[in-house]
Amino acid sequence: MNKLICFLLMVIVFTGCKKFLDVNPSTQTVNPTTIADFQEMLNSDSLAIGNYMLSDLMSDDVRLTDVELSGQDNFYTRTYLWSNVIWNPADEDYMYNSSYTRILQMNIIMSRVGSAPQDSVNTVENRSNVISQALIQRSYYYLQLANIYGAGYNSATATTDLAVPLVLSPDASAKPSRATVQEVYDKVITDLRQAVNNPYLSGMGRNIIHPGKAAGYALLSRAYLYKAAFDSALLYADSSLALAGSLMDISSSYSGPTQLIDLRTNPEILMAKVAYERNFYSLSNYSFQLSSSLYSLLSYYDGRYNTRLSGYYYRTSTYNGATTLFSDFSVSVPEVMLTKAECLARKGDATGAVTLVNTLAAKRIRSYVALTTGNADTALSYVLRERRRELFVRGGLRLFDLKRFNVNTNTQVTLTRKQDDSTVIATLPPLSGRYVMPFTQTVLANNPNMVQNVRQ
Secondary structure: OOOHHHHHHHHOOHHHHHHHOOOOOOOOOOOOOOOHHHHHOOOHHHHHHHOOOHOOOOOOOOOOOHHHHOOOOOOHHHHHHOOOOOOOOOOHHHHHHHHHHHHHHHHHHHHHHHHHHOOOOHHHHHHHHHHHHHHHHHHHHHHHHHHHHOOOOOOOOOOOOOOOOOOOOOOOOOOOOOOOOOHHHHHHHHHHHHHOOOOOOOOOOOOOOOOHHHHHHHHHHHHHHOOOOHHHHHHHHHHHHOOOOOOOOOOOOOOOOHHHHOOOOOEEEEEOOEEEEEHHHHHOOOOEEHHHHHHHOOOOOEHHHEEEEEEEOOOOEEOOEEEEEEOOOEEEHHHHHHHHHHHHHOOOOOHHHHHHHHEEEEEEEEOOOOOOOHHHHHHHHHHHHHHHOOOOOOOOOOHHHHHHHOHHHOOOOOOOOOOOOOOEEEEEEEOOOOHHHOOOOHHHOOOOOOOOOOOO
């Protein structure tokens, strides 16, 4: 088992795990044992580079054109059309695999940090911060996985709804069963609370790769929002904003980032998470369009409009020598503001909610005309509209919102895909099993204890 773990670490180290920004380590550790080794692992840019594009293709944020769909039959198009079968037998699910690769890294840190040899780097502060950062990173990935492969959190069914295996140690021979949605959320919240209760952890990390308390609080507010626990979500949103609440003004001129390092000086970033998607672009040399419903919410004077080119979501970049689509789905100040605004609206504070919406929108929309405060229901509609405008194509955030909205019969929606903008070719009703991503044949074959998601 130890040999296998060392091999996996070697793969991780030598496949794009550059050290970020101002850190230039003298060695590449394959079998980490010291606090300095763990710090290097946490400074790897691989922790900020993932890809959850398929979860965005499942949402109502995007539109594939008839040209892109014509003659194409692959897991991208099948995901977009919510097909019963997504994966061919040989397909690999990069969302699942890359998330567990990074969870493995965090588990190795957590399992070894207590036995790290005593040296000048192994101080209480350094050791505590390594643990906190590993817990925050692991919690992020589990929250993603639970919402992609499990049902939206529903207090009535969370103890029986299946999510993903909750792997907490680097046991390469383990074949764990799927944990419930409740179990994953409980572990995420417990770990994040432990992380932010570390007195040595600073409000912001040393750079955008390293999470500080603000990022931990932000993820707690996200988890509680998904649980519809609005008092707790508000508490942790306030805690995050007290540490980091600055916004960029992109209302006049903004083209958006095209690579991770572009986010380095962005004050809104609490923990960087980005994607470089090469395979989708290589199939047709196209990006995807924004859906008509999202397009109608973005005015020409909205700085977020500039992430589109002729109707396409089209930030291209060069990564490892190939043209890629780049997207930024970092944990950010605007998301936390919108979480707070939603909680306030749901608790009846229309004025507080609308004030936050106006503060954010004024930094996004040129010549913005402030909204006037109405009742709580009107304020909530403003918040959810702004949430969609701000958080589109953000690594599944819109999909996760749709799933939590569908728990309440008053906010359920039916999604459709159309050909020629008229003929409906696919429909996704509320609470459908097709909201939940199935597992690949490889995952099922490697772990006989896995139960497949039913898509019918």
